[in-house]
Amino acid sequence: MAGLHIENLSMRFDLPDGGSVQALKDVSIDLKPGELLSVLGPSGCGKTTLLNIVAGFLAPTEGRITLNGSRVTGPGPDRGMVFQQGALFEWMNVRENVGFGPRMKGMKAKPKREIVDHLLDVVGLRDFKEKAVYELSGGMQQRVALARCLANEPDVILMDEPLGALDALTREKMQGLVLKLWKETGKTIVLITHSVEEALLLGERLIVMAPRPGRIHKEYNLPFADMGVGRDLREVKKDPRFAETREEILSMIWNMEEEIMGSAGEPV
């Protein structure tokens, strides 16, 4: 059974005061190899929790996850992670960061160097190999994070708001890069975002989650990711279907927020 299967996942956090939070309730997702899924939802709806469970950092209270037929019971190199920021190792330079996964596997220096050089070419950081990561801009750091993740040849790449800390222009460039990598590597990708546009652009499939308890609210199959590969993403955004879907999702999330805040919820 190839692909990533999330079955009836529920997660309840027990709070120190005796209460508990139902972060996820009955979430099921099936991903075929090579699919690109974006997950969208208001803050606190359990997106990070979902990703952490898939990555194996958290054990769900109910449900199970299988990847290519074997059950997920902990973190592993078959599922790579890209975090928002600050997950690079400052004590290593760019080359060492990218080569971290191969090094952990005990790979020999020569094949490791080939992998690192190739990936740095792919993400456009060939000339920054020996730089310290804190000398790079935020966008470059995320390129390193992508390359580091790819160096390990994971089956699935999990991204938790990977572009959330970048400025708009850099962000747009990076969205293009993510699409390019997706097409070129054929990896299965789960990307979490709270930007509706990003979710539309980078989701072959798009899941909108609702909070309290965190659950799947609606699912879309979208053409924009395929359209966007190798093209200017601004062209894609001009597509009338794009604007239509965006408006639909925006008002959906707007209503969710209203429910949480009560009718007094004012736009901020």
Added chain:
Amino acid sequence: MQVIANLWGELLTVLTAVGTALPYILAYVALILLLMVVWSGVKRLLRPRHDYGSLKTVKFGDESAVASNTVASVISIVLIFVLWGAFTGSRLLPGFLHMPGPFQGTATFDYTLTGPDGATDDATVTVLVHPADVTTADPEVDPGTGIARNDSIAIGMFRSALLRVSDNDEITRDDGAEITAIDGSPIAPGGAVRTGFGHVLMTPKGTLNIAPSAGWQMEPIWLPPPEAVWSQAVTIARDGFRGASLWEHLGYSLFRVVVGFLLGALVGIPLGYAMGLSDWFRGWFDPIVEFMRPVPPLALIPLVIIWAGIGETGKIILLFLAALWIMAIAARSGVSGVRISKVHAAYSLGASKWQVMRHVIIPNSLPEIFTGARVAMGVCWGTVVAAELVAAQTGVGMMIMVASKFQNTDIVLMGVIVIGIVGFTIDLGIRWLERLMVPWKGKG
């Protein structure tokens, strides 16, 4: 209640002292401001301003906004030495910068003796004021004639001396003679007369107290001039002090600090790691560490002396304890401070628990450990000096303690300066090592 009254009295004494010092402090601040204005004027003449930095008047909170002005630092240090030299009559300074010094040389004054019958006669007292560290015989003078006879006395600089001038006179005090005037000015018991070289006072019993002017300068026994301190440093570096050279004393102190600190780090860092990684270890050691941390190492000196004597073992135990808690706490917060996403990233990249420890947790904790090491070294250096003040055969602390017992103020001052320089150098060294080993510090 008595205590409160006592403390209140003490407080008033302190406040009075502060009040006395206040004008000098204000003058110092005024000088700082004056030089600041002068310097900014000079700078504007040399290089007119092109930026808007001067508009930035509020610089609170952002420490980096204010960089240290090198010119101010240089002036500040030079001024300290100038003041020091001026008030000690240093030979390094041109004479016009000296504060008025103590009277030195020979002077005379006349006194008028009045006999019980009302007869008066004048006699001259020759006063020889000589450097305090040489003994000098009273100068020879011709006794002269009349009922009052001439006297002489040698007095060390900064000192005063009692002289019963009538003892050699025809009619002495015991016969009912009294001294009624000095240099023509009348004087009575308890009174004083100003003379060319200082003051002549009369005790209630009628003895003259000859007090040559001490000037504004400090007596070397209070504050020796810079060159005296320097020459003591040279002498002690060459000949040693109490059977050990300056370098040996320093070496002993540094040896204790380094060994104590290294032992403390060797135990403290693993302890901190264990506390940061295991809730059991954390629970076990938290009460001990949190209790021991606020106990000043100096308070342990008596206990350590009782247990281990005043030898090297006791000192090293003390410094070990001084460094131990600081290093343990630094390592603990270094471990707990690791961003969980870094650990997660490492696991997702296929790292084992041990590899996460080796490649993530430990390097991530290094900046905190360096910060701890800086603090610990400072505390250790202070503690070793204090411990040597209390009890030691060697070390810079012992050196200044013994010197102070013999009032060798120059050695004490030299010791204090050496202690400061060494402490500063240690800190610089650790900072240098820090830049070398954890260049990413504060940039994560």
